[in-house]
Amino acid sequence: MVTKEQILLSREKRALCQQEWLEKYHAPLVSFTLNIPGQVKQTTLYNRVHEEGLAALLEAITVIDYEKRALPTGSEAIIAVRMDAFMLKKYTVALEEHHPLGRLFDMDVLDADGYIVSRKQLQLPSRRCLLCNEDARICGRSQAHSIKALVSQIEDKANEYFNAQIRTVL
Numbered sequence: 001m002v003t004k005e006q007i008l009l010s011r012e013k014r015a016l017c018q019q020e021w022l023e024k025y026h027a028p029l030v031s032f033t034l035n036i037p038g039q040v041k042q043t044t045l046y047n048r049v050h051e052e053g054l055a056a057l058l059e060a061i062t063v064i065d066y067e068k069r070a071l072p073t074g075s076e077a078i079i080a081v082r083m084d085a086f087m088l089k090k091y092t093v094a095l096e097e098h099h100p101l102g103r104l105f106d107m108d109v110l111d112a113d114g115y116i117v118s119r120k121q122l123q124l125p126s127r128r129c130l131l132c133n134e135d136a137r138i139c140g141r142s143q144a145h146s147i148k149a150l151v152s153q154i155e156d157k158a159n160e161y162f163n164a165q166i167r168t169v170l
Helices: 004-025 044-060 085-098 136-142 147-169
Strands: 029-034 063-071 074-081 105-110
Touching (some): 004 029, 044 147
Antiparallel strands (some): 029 105
């Protein structure tokens, strides 16, 4: 279980890492984490979900460099990309919207100057809630759903995905 302080420190370290990579590569970045509520951010299942998202992302972009870490505050990856930042954001949104696990992915795109490319800039709809399909920010801020219900939905979705892969192989 992680504390709010650990999560905040992790975000600060991630931001510093992003700045270092922007200075080093002068290229757009993807900062990839998972949308996992609650105090448990790192499990074998969550790590598999992150690996699956990372593989899907790396498959379709021209990577300059990337680094992944499995931290107590959750799995994360930073990827320097040789691609227009707006096209990159469109691709990450497509993954978040259409991959079976995509709703669990949190893929932030920064342009080469370090500015976040938002869905709003591309006139794309905001993220939907896992449980009720309303705007995820509104549900999150109002705490419309319990963490237990959200985590249960996340784990069910992930287990269903990986079980289907096993059945396909057999």
